[in-house]
Amino acid sequence: MRVEPKQPSVKGPENLFTGDVWFDVIAAPQPAPSRMRVNAVHFSPGARTAWHSHAVGQTVHVTEGSGLIQSRGGAVLEIRPGDTVYTPPGEWHWHGAAPDSFMTHLAMWEAPADDGDEAQWGAHVTDEEYGSRP
Numbered sequence: 001m002r003v004e005p006k007q008p009s010v011k012g013p014e015n016l017f018t019g020d021v022w023f024d025v026i027a028a029p030q031p032a033p034s035r036m037r038v039n040a041v042h043f044s045p046g047a048r049t050a051w052h053s054h055a056v057g058q059t060v061h062v063t064e065g066s067g068l069i070q071s072r073g074g075a076v077l078e079i080r081p082g083d084t085v086y087t088p089p090g091e092w093h094w095h096g097a098a099p100d101s102f103m104t105h106l107a108m109w110e111a112p113a114d115d116g117d118e119a120q121w122g123a124h125v126t127d128e129e130y131g132s133r134p
């Protein structure tokens with residue numbers, strides 16, 4: 001085994017996120033056959049991912065704050081600490097903080113076995129989409 005010391009936090013790039021988003025790598029990619037990926041993702045109020053999908057799906061587990069998540073065509077759902085959301089492979093969605101709260105979640109996913117893209121990224125989530133609360 002080895003202890004992997006805390007790595008510097010990484011700013012989420014503007015082409016993939018709206019607002020201030022930072023992530024900490026919890027499980028860095030290991031040699032195959034491991035395909036596990038885990039990040040802690042920290043969203044400032046109003047910050048969110050762009051629309052995207054994951055080749056092998058994704059599990060999100062909220063640890064702090066208050067957040068929002070939406071699948072393409074579905075309602076905007078509120079998510080809270082302790083909530084776990086599974087998004088199946090290829091399902092387009094976004095996730096982020098509520099307008100008035102920070103939110104941190106663990107993001108857990110796997111790289112595809114064929115070494116293809118782990119995620120597909122699309123347009124930013126507009127203020128109208130973000131504000132379309134139930």
Ligand code: MN
Nearest residue numbers: 052054058095
């Ligand atoms: Mn996702």
